[in-house]
Every structure is written in C-alpha cells, then in structure tokens.
Amino acid sequence: MRFAAVWGLPPLLWQLAFFVTPLGFLVAMTFWSVKNFRLIPDATLANWRFILNAGFFRSAYVYTFWLAALTALIASLVAFPAAYTLAYRLKPATRRFLIFMLVVPFFTSYPVRIYSTQIFFSPEGIINALIAPLGFGPVSVLNTPTGTVVGYLVLTLPLVVLLQTFALMNVPKTLIEAAHNLGCGRLRTILTVIVPSARVGLIVAATFTFVLAFGDYVAPLYLGGSKPPTLSILIADQVKSGNHWPRASVVAAIMILTLIVVMTGMLGLAYGRRGGRR
C-alpha cells in the first residue's frame, strides 16, 4: 500500500498539475467573453449558444466524427492481415525486426512526415508521375477528404499494427490449436477464435485511431486543405479571428466530451459481456 502511494503519487500529481487543472481552466474559459481582443473573465453562456447554433460547427462536427470513425475502420481492417502475419507467421527475430521498423516512423516528427506526403500527392508529384505512363490519372488527393484520411493513416497505421500484433500474440495458443485439432478452417478460426479472444486489444487499437484522428490538426490542414475544416481547424480559426479563446474552448470542451463518450462506449464493448458466449 505504501509502495503504491510512493510510486503512484508522482504521476498522479503530474496529471493533476498538467491535465486536470488546465482542463478546469479550459471549461471555465468557455464562459468568458472577449472585448477588443482582450479576454474578460465572465459567466456568460453566449459562447456555448453561438457555437452550438453555428451551422459551420455542426457540419464540422459531423464531418470530423465521420472521418475519424472511417479512419478507425480502415486502419483496423488494413492492419489486421499485417498484424496476423507478424504475430503468427514469422520467426521471432524477423518479427522483432519488423516491430522495430514499425516504431521507426515515430522517430521523425509527424508534421514533417505530412509535409513529405504532400510531395507524393501533388498534381506533378511522385504518384502521378508513376501512374501517368500506365495511362492513369492524374489523381487529385491533396485538398480532399481522401487527403485528410491518408494523413490520419500516416499517423495511426503503424500504431494500430503494433497494438493489434500484441493483442494477437496474447491469444492463448492452446485455443488456436484446439480449433485446428477440431477441424476448424483458417478463416473460421480467425473469426470465431482469434478475433473474439483478441477483442480487447483490437478495440483499443481502433479507439486509439479514432482519438488521434478526431483531434488531429496537421493532416486536415496540409493534406485536406481545410476543405472542409475539421473541429481542430475550427479551434485555430476561432483564435485567429478575433482572439476568441472562449469559443475555441467551447469547441475543445465538446471534443473532449465526445472522446469521453466514445471511449466509454468502446471500452464497454471491449470488456463488457458478450451474450454469454464465454
């Protein structure tokens, strides 16, 4: 008990100082007002009323939520075969090497990676140069929602593969062997044994993707061309135009609330009982 108190306290204090306190400040600021570009402590609901009634906020909310959910789905589906191969098909040394390679992208900062992605997708960029001789294109990805999703995947895909791999590796091997011994085919083993057993990890991976994509600012700006803007861009816009930190705080508070609801729902799905199958 004392051990827990001593070693658990510093992170707790850290979170209190650098997460809970600023969060409280953020919520308080949603009730402030702005006069002549100056922030005035206040107790007004005007910011909430304005943002909740603004058409551009509603459309940005739906758009951001949809794109983040889509990214979570795509990342989960695309990552699964890779994670499956990593977990079950490779020698430990190869696996270790590839896992290391999946960490490498995190060595460079994310905005730098997004900027270099621009080079690939610009009208006269690498991809169009490659497909032009084959009679395709030009494809335009920059400044489209597709561009934004590509950026989100650059951010999340390596992480999802890693998380899924660890999840799959934790599935008791005996279960898989039992399925094989009882004559269960490969696909059916995956669907009825592996996926349900690795459920928690797979859902956590998808949730992570959603959280990262939902709040990302870089991809929708530099690959999506702010067309249309996501919530994170809306936050920046509110600050840029008229120093409106209170309105920006409202958008941020709603985003945090959304993430809490989504996380609670997803964790319920991950850890909740599933129709008595186990």
Added chain:
Amino acid sequence: MTEFDGKITDFRGLLHPLNRRRFLQGASALAGAAAVGAANAPAPAYADDKVLNLLSWPGHGDPAFVKPFEDKYGVKVVAKEYVGGEPMLALMNQSPPGSFDVVLADAEYIHMLQEGGFIDKMNPADYPLADYWPEFQHFPPHWVGEDLYSVMIRFGYLGIAYRTDVLSAQDVESYKVLWDEKIKGKVGFFDWYLPTMGCLSLYDGNSKPFDISADAFDKLKKTMFSLKPQASGFYSMADQFSMLTNGTAAAIPGIGDWVVLLLQKNGVPVSATVPKEGGIQWTESMSIVSSSTKKDLAKAFIQYASSPEGQARSAILPAYWASIPNKKGWEVLNKEHPADAKALRLTFDERNVMDEYKDGKIHIRQTPVQQSIEDWNDAWSEFKAM
C-alpha cells in the same frame, strides 16, 4: 517453446540496435530540442539593450533587410511573426509591456492600435516622408487629426493571382473568371477573410468595398458562397506558394504580386492582375510601441526602414516582395537591382505601380465599417465549412 509463445514482454529486445549510451544521447537531443522550443516562445522576449524586438508579418527580421541596421547600431533584431491583423492585435493585447519595440502592422489596424494606447505619436520630421510619392505623404490611415502614428514601409495590390498555363490575361480581366468551368475545383483561397472578401465586394459593385450596407453584406455572402464548388482549399501563407507552384490552385483571389513575383523568379508560370472591377491595396507600416523601453532604437529602426537603402532592401525581402513608397528607394533599387525593379514595376520610365494607383482602381484595405470584424469572420468560417 513454440513461436506462439514468443510474446514480447521485455521491450529491451526492441532497443537492441540502440545501446544505452545512444539512447541517452537521443534523450538529451530531445531535451535540447524542447529547450530550443521554449526559447522560441513569444513575448517577454529580451529586455536586453542590444536587442530590438519587432512584431511583424513573416520575413521582416531577415538579415537581407536588417543586417545594415544591426551592424550600424551593434544590435540584433528579433522578430516575432504573425499572419493577419487579428492575431497581431491579439499579440499586442496579450504580451507583457516591453515585449516589443516596433510593430509592423497593416495600415487598417493602426487606428485600433492608437485607440488601444499601444503605439506612440511620431514626429513627421524624423522620417523622410518628403521623399515619398505625394499620394503616400499624408496617408490617411496613419494619421489621427494632425498626429502621425505610423510610417508606411511597403505596399502592394491585391486582385487575382493565376497560372498563365491555365488562364490568359483576357480571362482574368474580371473577377467573373473565378466562376469559370475551366478552373472548377482549382480556385485557392488565402485563409484570411479580409483580402478575399474585399475583392469579392468590388466584384459586387461596391464602390467602397469595406463600407457596405446590411443588404450589400448579405449579397457579398451569397457571392462568396456561390464560389464554394470552385474551391480547391484554404491555404496558409506558405501553402499558397506551393499550391500555385504544383498547380493545385490555378487562381487565387485576394492576393497579388507579393506571391507571384518570387514564383516567377523561380520559373513558375504565374502572374497577378488587378481586374477591371478594381483591386485592394495592402500597406505595411511601422510604429513605435508605447511600452518599449528602447524608443530611440525603435525610431532609428523605422528611420532605417524608410530610408532609401532600407526601402530598396525591403522591396526585395526574401519572404515576399512589395512596392515601396519612397522615390529615393526606387532610385536605389533601379541602380542596384534593375531587373527586380522592372519586375516590381518600380521604374520611372515605364508604366509603374503609381499609374495604377492614379487610375482610381485601387481601394485601400480597411476593416469592415458597418459590420463588426466578427461578422465578416463568421461569414468566412461559414464559407470554409460549406
């Protein structure tokens, strides 16, 4: 032990190619980067006497411009950069007193700075205003009654910038081209409400583009919203250069020479024009910040920036080029960089930027008069989110 048992529980295995020393080196590099980041943080910059703190649009702290001043006075010019007048006002409002000595602002914000008590009255005799083109010697936005609060350093015209391989000079004679089928999905926007909405207001036929009635404002919104299907994206300052270069944007309204001249120099097929409905003039001006503790140095810097040498160097600032109001600056530029002077149309023997000004097509950029800045901004946000 089969390979299925090979769960990774010990992450040190992952670090294999990195020994502990290298790992620590990496960590200290990270810490160093964090420290540098902290040093780059804005405001309460340097109380140091040997530093002049400048708040400006990007690029004005460039050695190409400030070096002679730094050498002469043995000081360093440290610039904090912003994009757009509202962020500038926000920085002026939020920063502790003494953070800045000189502010370079767009002319339309000078009155707000003056009313807020942020800038000092200046003595006109301290600056070479007599060498300026007559049109700019008593430039209204800089004066409150008979008092001078700011000195013009650079200006330029905003109309349409376009790719010459997509559109011809005839095409861009009117803002109407923005709705042309040929550039559907290829009309880019500089992500700041004021220049774009000003140009579209001219297209709507408003003789005072920023001083418009509620009805005209509604019409302006409709005009703007109808451009949405044409839009390629909303760009930061730097992104405009890359999007015109790579062809993602074939035309961008509300910008001008300040973007295309540098691109032309790099061989990109772009040009800028002021359509027949008219153009908007932007103006960058320098003022002395009231809370500065180094006002003599601040004055000296503005004297340098408005001097013939400072003017000529400022015209071809590496970040973006601009016209300059000092005729003697034109002379220096024509002598030292004749090709650049020609590109900028700052020559005496041909049609030059002052002729366009005299044509009456140019309207000085203002903040909205009958509506609030917020109203225009909200319309812009709505446009972006459509």
